[in-house]
Amino acid sequence: MRLAALPRFPLAQLPTPLEEAPSLSRVLGDVRVLVKRDDLTGLALGGNKTRKLEYLIGDARARGATVVLTEGPAQSNHCRQTAAAAARAGLRCLLVLNSLEPDPPLQGNLLLDYLFGAEVHLVAERPARRAVLERLAHELEQRHERPYVIPTGGSTPVGAAAYVRAALELAEQLVERGIQASRVYLATSTSGGTHAGLALGAKLLGSPFHVVGVAVEDDALAIRERVTTLASETAALLGLDVRIVPEEIVVDDRSVGPGYGVPSSETLEAILVAARTEGLVLDPVYTGKAMAGLVGQVRRGEVTPGETLVFLHTGGSPALFAQADHLATVLLSGPTGAQ
Ligand SMILES: Cc1ncc(COP(=O)(O)O)c(C=O)c1O
Incomplete structure (x- = not known):
């Protein structure tokens, strides 16, 4: 495998801890849950993008880039971590963010984007992002800069390769501790790099565990196709x-609930359960939904009693603060019955 040959710019604290979640397991019933703490990757409040950015920034530097550009929603975790990674690498960072509000509140990830010195360009709708990104890259080239464009979520084969490595890291931790996990749950999306890398890594190892992507946006078919294509491209790389x-x-x-970025009552319940059993901070956009997926499968009896499940915590905590209103309705309305 050519993983070790890929240029890599160290950013992450690895391996991330694999922690038992005994109180959560007890609340769920006859399952053992472990949490793979990729929220503790260490860069700018952590998350899955740190691993990807090690390879993406490594690639950018190897190509002599002077500036990185990327895109996402105004509360993008990926953009926040890219801004921080670029700062560490001494590269300029331009972000194209979509928001229906002309002046989105400066909080959560967006606040951090500015904190890390990124140059922010706002557009109203998601489909408009790409053209602005390309125009900015073109203008930079004309000024003799060397732009490196990172697509949504850092989900290129170079980015996804980081999660092949993460799959090997997790498998090694499980073997070292004599644990046989049957399923690994994670938040997945039409970006798909984390899922693609993990699925490829698991297959490479002879499938010691099933990778269960819990969709955070509609269109499971599109997600499956995207993850499959990206996994194949990553295998080729x-x-x-x-x-x-x-x-x-x-x-x-x-x-998925009402749609991307909007939590359902199950999402909020999963956030509360994780917080009140294990002191974990999940978010309303990604990890809260992933945990709701795990909880739902256990409660519906789709998980065999005695199974060991791993929850991949992919970070995303700044979005919790940006969506305080959703939580406030639950937290301030008295006992929640989360336990
Ligand atoms: C917290 C969190 N979890 C999961 C994901 C999904 O990762 P991917 O883009 O690799 O599908 C993201 C993507 O932004 C994220 O921010």
Whole structure:
């Protein structure tokens, strides 16, 4: 495998801890839950993008980039971490963010984008992002800068390669501790890099665990296709003779709720359960929905009693503060019955 040959700019505290979650396990019933703490990757409040950015910034530097550009919603975790990674690497950072509000509140991830010195360009709608990104990159080239464009979520084969490595890291931790986990749950999306890398890594290892992507936005079919394609492209980049077909990619879309970025009552309940059993901070956009997916599968009896489950905590905590209003309605309305 050509993973070690990829340029890498160290940013993450690795390996991330693999922690038992005994109180959460007890609340759920006859399962053992462990949490893989990729919220503790260490860069700018942590999260899954730190691993990807090690390889993306490594690639940018190897290509002589002077500036990185990327895109996302105004509360993008990926953009926040890219801004921090660029600052560390001494690169300029331009972000194209979509927001229907002309002046979105300066809080959560957006606040941090400015804190890390990123140059922020706002557009109203998501589809408008790409053209602005390309125009900015073109203008930079004309000024003899060397732009490096990172697509949404850092989900290129270079970015996804980081999660092949994460799969190996997790498998090693499980083996060292003599634990056989049957499923690994994570938040997945049409960006798909984390899911693609993990699924490829698991397949490479002979599938010691099933990777369960819990969709955070509609269109499970599109997510499955995207993850499959990206996993194949990543296999090619790494010189792996491993093929992934769509049927192998598991996407559970029953916890999407009202749509991307909007929590359902199950999302809020999952956030409370994780907080009040294990002191974990989940977010309303990604990890809250992923945990709701895990809880839902256990409660519906889709998980066999005695199974060991791993929850991949991919970070995202700044969005919790940006969506304080959603939580306030639950937290200030008296006993929540979360336990
Ligand atoms: C906290 C969090 N979890 C999961 C994801 C999904 O990762 P990916 O973009 O690799 O699909 C994201 C993407 O932004 C994220 O911010």
